[in-house]
Amino acid sequence: MLKPEQKIAELKQAKKAVVLAHFYQSKEIQANADFVGDSLEMAKKARDLEADVLVICGVSFMAETVKMLCPNKKVLLPRPEAGCFLADCATLEKVILLKEKYPQAAFVCYVNSSAEVKALSDICCTSANAVSIVKGLKEKQVVMLPDGNLALWVQSQVLQKEIIGFNGYCDCHNNITKEDVLKAKDKHSVAVVVAHPEVRQEVAQMADFVGSTAKIVNFIGESSAKEFIIVTEEGILNQLQLKYPGKSFYLVSPSLVCTSMKMITLNDLYIALLKEQYEVEINADLSRKAQIPLKRMLEDHLV
Ligand code: 13P
Secondary structure, three states: OOOOOHHHHHHHHHOEEHHHHHHHHHHHHHHOOEEEOOOOHHHHHHHHOOOOEEEEEEEEHHHHHHHOOOOOOOOOOOOOOOHHHHHHHHOOHHHHHHHHHHHOOOEEEEEEOOHHEEEEHOEEOOOOOOHHHHHHHHHHHEEOOOOOOHHHHHHHOOOEEEEOOOOEOHHHHHOHHHHHHHHHHOOOOOOEEEEEEOHHHHHHHHOOOOOOHHHHHHHHHHHOOOOEEEEEOOOOHHHHHHHOOOOOOEOOOOOOOOOOOOOOOOOHHHHHHHHHOOOOOOOHHHHHHHHHHHHHHHHHHHO
């Protein structure tokens, strides 16, 4: 009897399938993925792969992004109900009102958003490239959708622009308070604090480094420090422990768990490969419109 890992490996080979997983996925999923990365890296990798089938172990906006960048590939999301609270914050109606209110502004849309909201935006960004994308815009006024915390962080890095935020937030990152960081620092006084830009501004201000998940992983690799307080989703600990076994990592709070990211089990991945489910499908006209800001984001000089 084959183990699930072996069955997954056989199916991947037989179907010329590649599994891409986000850093927040469970340890088991990360171990069975061909590639683990942040949302920007996943999109770029998917765009450049030769595979016939791409299985996205992440949440729905990640799978939709991949489908829009690779319309001719079969893109599978093992649990289609794995959504994103933050992406759901920006409704079409609210974005249309903002567009009427700020007709001169550039609209920058975080990839954590629906295809409909992307289609109304000028350019997309991820947390890895948000600062460089905003800096590169010709417009002085910029509306950033849908994460208000990310908008505030980008504003702190790009003083020459006027950034208008939105009231969306990631329920997981936004839960972290200044007191959580103070408590962790009290316990681990020499540890370096690293945070994702989806945290509240007062939390970001307490961090020694703020960046996307991949940037956090790279920063820790390059740092001479041995101890780190991690202010992002707990799945990242798996890669950190694998890559840097000599270093210690302390999650700032046990509540840093994204339940949507943790929906996909090893059995779901196996069934997804076996039955080629659940295929991501996006209306052709919507996809064509949403591809424009996504592709603009991926133009080489911008990332
Ligand atoms: P990264 O792009 O940094 O991987 O973040 C994705 C995300 O959804 C954070 O909540």
